[in-house]
Amino acid sequence: MxxxxxxxxxxxxxxxxxxxxxxxxxxxxxxxxxxxxxxxxxxxxxxxxxxxxxxxxxxxxxxxxxxxxxxxxxxxxxxxxxxxxxxxxxxxxxxxxxxxxxxxxxxxxxxxxxxxxxQPEKEMGIRIAHHVDSDKIIDYIDLSHDYSIIELVASGKMANKNLVDLNIRVEFNCIVLAIKRLEDVNIAPAVDDVVEQGDVLIVMGHKDDLKRLEEKAL
Ligand code: ADP
CATH class of the missing domain: 3.40.50.720 (NAD(P)-binding Rossmann-like Domain)
Structure with missing residues (x-):
């Protein structure tokens, strides 16, 4: 509008x-x-x-x-x-x-x-630091001091598995809000939706849990 x-x-x-x-x-x-x-x-x-x-x-x-x-x-x-x-x-x-x-x-x-x-310089600085920290993270939004939303590129390790197999919810206490595949965006993905290598997962969670997810799953 x-x-x-x-x-x-x-x-x-x-x-x-x-x-x-x-x-x-x-x-x-x-x-x-x-x-x-x-x-x-x-x-x-x-x-x-x-x-x-x-x-x-x-x-x-x-x-x-x-x-x-x-x-x-x-x-x-x-x-x-x-x-x-x-x-x-x-x-x-x-x-x-x-x-x-x-x-x-x-x-x-x-x-x-x-x-x-x-504070554009400060906010951009934080974003860039996260991109440098992990080249798998392509975007990053702070929800609060403790919680964030990140965009993760799915690695080969995650490929051809659905959200239950990946166990992101239970093991990492994080929520997959959407999966982007080229121009398609699957919002609120179902548990049996299968992830392909290169998909972008938009994930919300505690910063510590997101870090664990990133280290383990990617
Ligand atoms: P940036 O860091 O985003 O480049 P700047 O400090 O260079 O910001 O730009 C601030 C702009 O605000 C300038 O173009 C300046 O002319 C304008 N500006 C400053 N004071 C006033 C005012 N009282 N009313 C309208 N514009 C203003």
Whole structure:
């Protein structure tokens, strides 16, 4: 479904979020104080605006309150990002996601009502570390401190066995949420579904159990 999203701050992070959302078909308003940044996004947003997102009157006159989702990617300007977040929440935007540069910034943003705080470098660093740690893991999502979802490539050892034979549930206390085979995605696979070498298993579990699974099964 098409969403109305305002992206504020069009540096590397904000501009790539904007381009991707636009290519996914969403209606984007892209805002930055820098005319060059705004110009570069002209073909990747429904509206591009040169404005200072810490100016409440400008935000109001742009009708920002009518957007359902804001991405604040003002980068290193802590004061501007905090002020903008506060104003967007005061204007009543239901979802305000904000890029933070560090933990201190993240704490302040949470206090002023950010609905999600993103530290892209930190999050990407963790993902990359897991990819380096195991070349069988192709993606990784943290659900909490203890639980994750990972994408594992099925090895020859797992091939031609069904989920009961593999015993992932009982032996590793993990749940196979889906199996991807090229473009096909088998969601909620049945216990007798057979895994082929190269299938991608999307598995949820405790991090310790996922590690055991990865070491033993692959
Ligand atoms: P990144 O690390 O993602 O490249 P940057 O810090 O380089 O982030 O980019 C932040 C962007 O936010 C810049 O393009 C800057 O012009 C913009 N910006 C900074 N302050 C404001 C503001 N008050 N209103 C709108 N845009 C702003």
């Amino acid at each position: 098409k969403k109305q999203i305002v992206v504020i701050g069009l540096g590397r992070f904000g501009s790539s979020v904007c381009r991707e959302l636009y290519s996914l078909g969403h209606e984007i308003m892209a805002i930055d104080t820098d005319p060059e940044k705004v110009d570069a996004l002209r073909d990747h947003a429904a509206f591009t605006v040169i404005a200072d997102a810490t100016d409440e009157n400008q935000l109001k006159s742009l009708g920002v309150r009518n957007f359902e989702h804001a991405i604040v990617a003002i980068g290193d300007n802590l004061q501007a990002s905090v002020l903008c977040t506060l104003m967007l929440k005061e204007l009543g935007l239901p979802k305000v996601w904000v890029k933070a540069r560090d933990l201190q910034h993240e704490k302040i943003l949470n206090k002023v009502g950010a609905d999600r705080v993103i």
